[in-house]
Amino acid sequence: MSIWVLGATGRVGRAVTGRLLDRGESVVLVGRESARLREIAASTGLRVVIADTAERIAAAIAKERPAVVINTIGDYAESATTIVHACLPGGHYLDQAADLTSVPRLLALHDEAVAAGSTLVTGAGFGVLATEAVVAALCEGKPVPSEVRVDAVASVAVEDGLLGTALAASIIDVLVTGGRRYRAGGLTKSRIGAEAKRLTLPDGEHAAVSEAPSAELLAAQRTSAAPNVSAATAMMPSAPAARAVLPFAGRLLRLEPLRRFAIKRLAGISAKAAPRPREHSWGHAVVTWPDGTTREGWLKTGEAMDFTAAVSAEIAARLARGEGKPGAYTPAAAFGPDLATAAGGEIIS
Incomplete structure (x- = not known):
């Protein structure tokens, strides 16, 4: 079951990919055509999907049905809804949004995600x-x-x-x-x-x-x-x-x-x-x-960016194993506060 990393050439995308490979996960790199993307694919031996807009990414997801999609491309208020709907039904999605526009918009899809049997997680990072x-x-x-x-x-x-x-x-x-x-x-x-x-x-x-x-x-x-x-x-x-x-x-x-x-x-x-x-x-x-x-x-x-990559990789691996509950959540709401310690943090109280 594959995990797609959108924005695979960016800082978080590269770091998440590395952590997933260390776990032995099956990863597909998704991004616009670039020498950097080809270099990463050549050095890792991973498959590449070329798509340079949210609509084209969504079309590729709808066609191939990856188990989990990790969205690291940013501009979540504009891109996330289109990409999320391509993951339904049954596919899972996560991103690192941390603003008061994108996060409420994704959480509003809770009932739709429950009906589709999909888990959506937003804010999957330090933010x-x-x-x-x-x-x-x-x-x-x-x-x-x-x-x-x-x-x-x-x-x-x-x-x-x-x-x-x-x-x-x-x-x-x-x-x-x-x-x-x-x-x-x-x-x-x-x-x-x-x-x-x-x-x-x-x-x-x-x-x-x-x-x-x-x-x-x-x-x-x-x-x-x-x-x-x-x-x-x-x-x-x-x-x-x-x-x-x-x-x-x-x-x-x-x-x-x-x-x-x-x-x-x-x-x-x-x-x-x-x-x-x-x-x-x-x-x-x-x-x-x-x-x-x-x-x-x-x-x-x-x-903080290393922690963000660790959080995203931990959530993606759990979703790929079928450990998510259908619906739309922030990270601790989906997996509890121990998710932060599993990603390398320490809670002091």
């Missing part, structure tokens, strides 16, 4: 799982809390090369969405970059975090059922002056011509290789109950 797993562990066997805050502190090594359209679109769309939090059970607007604070990490290092719209927020609320939830990340600018202009920039970028222009310019930026800024990446959660009881927990892992 979502690193904090979701901690919330799930802290809330296990407990009553519904009154408040949850999660913080994502990713440590990412930079590779040489262009930033790329997928990452550029993710960055711009965070600004366009603006701040979000849950209050009294409803998703409400807030100021992007709000609630800035300096975290002391368990290893003694520090990280500046502030609120940003992300699927970590949605996953924490669904996992805990808490009426009040906020989510912060170390990826936001920490300087007060920079945070002050974020709302204004977001309003401008809602104009579609400006958004497209900004994505194109950002995607073309050439990055130079740089080591990860911290030894560890951290997911953090603080859960408070109505009686005032508070619990705090952390997920400790290494480089």
